[in-house]
Amino acid sequence: MNITLRHRVEQEFSHRFEQLPEYIVRAPGRVNLIGEHTDYNDGFVLPMAIDRAVWIALRKRSDRIVRVYSLDYAQWMQFDLRQLTLDNSEWGEYIKGMAYALQEAGYELQGWEGVLAGDVPIGAGLSSSAALELASGRAFSVASDLPWDPAEMARLGQQAENKWMGVQSGIMDQMISARGKAGHALLIDCRSLEVRQTPLPDGVAVVILDTATRRDLVDSAYNERRRQCEAAARYFGVKALRDVTFDEFTQREAGMEEVTRRRARHVISENERTLEAAQALVDGEVTRFGELMNLSHLSLRDDFEVSSHELNVMVELAQSLEGCFGARMTGAGFGGCAVALVAGSAAEGFARHIHQQYQSATGLEPAIYICSPADGASLV
Numbered sequence: 001m002n003i004t005l006r007h008r009v010e011q012e013f014s015h016r017f018e019q020l021p022e023y024i025v026r027a028p029g030r031v032n033l034i035g036e037h038t039d040y041n042d043g044f045v046l047p048m049a050i051d052r053a054v055w056i057a058l059r060k061r062s063d064r065i066v067r068v069y070s071l072d073y074a075q076w077m078q079f080d081l082r083q084l085t086l087d088n089s090e091w092g093e094y095i096k097g098m099a100y101a102l103q104e105a106g107y108e109l110q111g112w113e114g115v116l117a118g119d120v121p122i123g124a125g126l127s128s129s130a131a132l133e134l135a136s137g138r139a140f141s142v143a144s145d146l147p148w149d150p151a152e153m154a155r156l157g158q159q160a161e162n163k164w165m166g167v168q169s170g171i172m173d174q175m176i177s178a179r180g181k182a183g184h185a186l187l188i189d190c191r192s193l194e195v196r197q198t199p200l201p202d203g204v205a206v207v208i209l210d211t212a213t214r215r216d217l218v219d220s221a222y223n224e225r226r227r228q229c230e231a232a233a234r235y236f237g238v239k240a241l242r243d244v245t246f247d248e249f250t251q252r253e254a255g256m257e258e259v260t261r262r263r264a265r266h267v268i269s270e271n272e273r274t275l276e277a278a279q280a281l282v283d284g285e286v287t288r289f290g291e292l293m294n295l296s297h298l299s300l301r302d303d304f305e306v307s308s309h310e311l312n313v314m315v316e317l318a319q320s321l322e323g324c325f326g327a328r329m330t331g332a333g334f335g336g337c338a339v340a341l342v343a344g345s346a347a348e349g350f351a352r353h354i355h356q357q358y359q360s361a362t363g364l365e366p367a368i369y370i371c372s373p374a375d376g377a378s379l380v
C-alpha cells in the first residue's frame with residue numbers, strides 16, 4: 001500500500017480543514033494481462049489491480065454539497081447533488097458522474113468534502129479514470145451509509161463513464177478497480193460478472209512498459225471497433241461475439257466482409273486465449289501464458305488493428321530480452337502501455353535494458369513499472 005500518498009492526503013486534509021479526516025478511501029488502477037477488447041463482447045478478461053491508486057481523505061457534510069481539492073491539479077471543485085450539470089471541470093466530472101449514476105440508480109446521497117491525490121499515470125491506459133470513479137464511489141458510499149457492493153459499484157462506474165463522460169467503454173476497468181485482490185489476477189466473465197481469483201505464481205513479475213505516446217481519437221476508433229463487433233454478432237445471429245466458438249467462426253467466416261471478419265477473429269480467438277491463459281496461471285505454466293500473450297499481441301496488431309508503431313517496438317524488444325515469458329500491448333491501444341511477464345529474478349535487469357533499448361530505438365523516454373497485484377477499492 002502506498003503510505004506516502006495516504007499521508008499526503010491526510011496531511012493536506014488536516015491543513016485545509018483543521019481536523020483529521022473522518023475517512024480515507026482508495027481505489028487502484030489496473031493492467032490487463034490478457035483478454036483485450038473482449039469485455040464489450042460479453043467475453044472474458046484477465047486484469048489485475050496495480051499498486052497505484054487514487055486516494056481521498058474526507059469528512060461528511062450535513063448538506064448536499066460535494067467539495068474536493070485535488071493535490072495533483074492544485075485545484076478545488078464543488079457541486080450540489082441536487083443540481084448536477086456538466087461544466088468541464090475534467091477530473092471533477094468523474095466524481096460528478098459517479099454521483100449522477102448513484103442517484104439515477106435511486107441512492108440517496110449526502111454531501112462530503114475532502115482532498116484527493118493519485119499516482120496512476122493519466123491517459124496511459126492504466127485506468128486512472130476507473131480508479132477515480134471507484135474512489136469517489138467508495139467516498140459516496142461511506143458518507144451516505146450505503147452498503148458497499150463492489151460489482152454494483154463497478155456497474156455504476158461504467159454508467160458514469162458511458163452516460164456522463166460519453167465514453168462507450170466496457171465493464172473491465174471498473175470491475176477490477178472494485179474487486180481486485182492482492183497477489184491475484186481476476187478472470188472476469190463480463191456477461192455474468194462472475195469472478196475467479198487467479199493467483200500470480202511465485203517467481204514472476206508483471207512489468208508495465210509505458211511507451212510515452214498518447215493517442216487522440218482513441219474514443220472514435222474504439223466506438224468504431226464496437227460497431228464492427230456488433231455487426232459481426234448480427235452476422236452470426238447471436239447477442240454478442242462471446243456466443244461464437246472458433247470452430248463456428250471458421251465454418252462461416254467465408255461469407256463475411258473482410259474487416260468485420262478480422263475483427264471477429266480477434267475477439268473470438270482472444271476469448272479462447274484468455275480462458276486458456278487463466279488455466280495456465282493456475283497450473284503455474286508461465287511459459288504457455290507468455291506464448292498466449294505474444295499471440296494476443298499479434299491478433300491485436302493484425303486483426304483488430306489497435307496497436308501502434310511504438311507499441312510494436314516495445315513489445316518486440318521485451319520479447320527478445322532474457323527472462324521475458326511474453327509481452328503484449330494492454331488496454332484500448334493506439335498508444336499508452338504494453339505489459340510483460342518476466343521471471344522475478346530478471347525483472348530489475350529487464351527494466352533497465354528495455355528502458356535503454358526503447359529509448360535508443362525511438363528517441364522517447366519510456367516509464368517502466370514493476371508492479372504487484374493489489375486489492376480493489378477500500379476504506380482504509
Ligand code: GLA
Nearest residue numbers: 036037169170171172331332
Ligand atoms: C478500455 C476500456 C475497457 C476495455 C479495454 C480494451 O480500457 O475502458 O472497457 O474495452 O479498453 O480491452
